Amino acid sequence: MSQPASEPVSDRADLVSYLDVDVTPELLELALTHRSFAYEHGGIGNNERLEFLGDSILGQAVTVMLFRENPDLDEGDLAKRRASLVSTVALAEIARHIGLGRYIRLGRGEELTGGRDKHSILADTVEAIIGATFLDAGQAAATGLVMRLIEPLLNDPDRFGAAMDPKTSLQELSSAQGRGMPTYVVSDSGPDHDKRFHAIVRLGRDDIATGIGSSKKMAEMAAALEAWTRLTAEAAAPPAAAPDAPAAPDASGADAPAAEQR
Structure with a gap:
């Protein structure tokens, strides 16, 4: 079956x-x-x-x-x-x-x-x-x-x-990164006996992470931990390599392409 x-x-x-x-x-x-x-x-x-x-x-x-x-x-x-x-x-x-x-x-x-x-x-x-x-x-x-x-x-x-304490940890991390204070937007859904809360944590105008919980506090904590995780991972990631700049031409012309030396 x-x-x-x-x-x-x-x-x-x-x-x-x-x-x-x-x-x-x-x-x-x-x-x-x-x-x-x-x-x-x-x-x-x-x-x-x-x-x-x-x-x-x-x-x-x-x-x-x-x-x-x-x-x-x-x-x-x-x-x-x-x-x-x-x-x-x-x-x-x-x-x-x-x-x-x-x-x-x-x-x-x-x-x-x-x-x-x-x-x-x-x-x-x-x-x-x-x-x-x-x-x-x-x-x-x-x-x-x-x-x-x-x-x-x-x-x-x-x-x-x-x-x-994910909310405090996120606040300290975002402050250290110069991203300001986190803010939370919370909504709820479901019947009163089984209500679920949905939190969005924002830094400036950016929505960083979301969280769900059985209370407003738990939803905010879940969102804060997810945001802390993402910011920590971003900080630990190696910076993207800048594209290689074209080599400056040699003044003597020794390294110039053959077409340019003629």
Whole structure:
């Protein structure tokens, strides 16, 4: 039987290999099932309960890690770092790093509106997978998975700082580049019980990046992180080589073309 059009075309072998945890195919499928898909397929199970569990496991694992590895940080700094690592923006970035979007089972409406790259859907699915790992493989395996997932952020101090406070990071970067202060334009869509906010970040008259979130704040943070990423990449790119200028003719005529020497 062929897959419904709204399901991802990729099998899950690469994802299972990357996660490296012992989760049954049935529970992993549930963790990858968004409520929009469940609704369109007769109200089958979705990943919201697993997401609830995974959120708790994630928070505990990150809290313990930060406490043990940062003995000199006070409560305020620890809380900021934890918030950055468990935020929707950070989890969505982790999901993109492992290519999670293509494995999620989405309803047609979400598929058509770019659901595979929405911060909230990606972040919720990461938490659901953590919850599934806890149920099937236990606390130690779930904690190990959390540590592997957040490792890329921890290994990139600049990125870690941007994920912690993307709006401030973008403001500092744009100011250093002489591009002025970022401004945000936010709109919303959807019913009150499932509203989505869409933010555009601008520098001067230029729209730099966009972001989507479940709140105005989350949408602005998503847009700011995307803008920070783009500006950082542009600054790191080598300048385009200028076209070679034509060589000046030798006054003696020794290097001139033969036709000109005659």
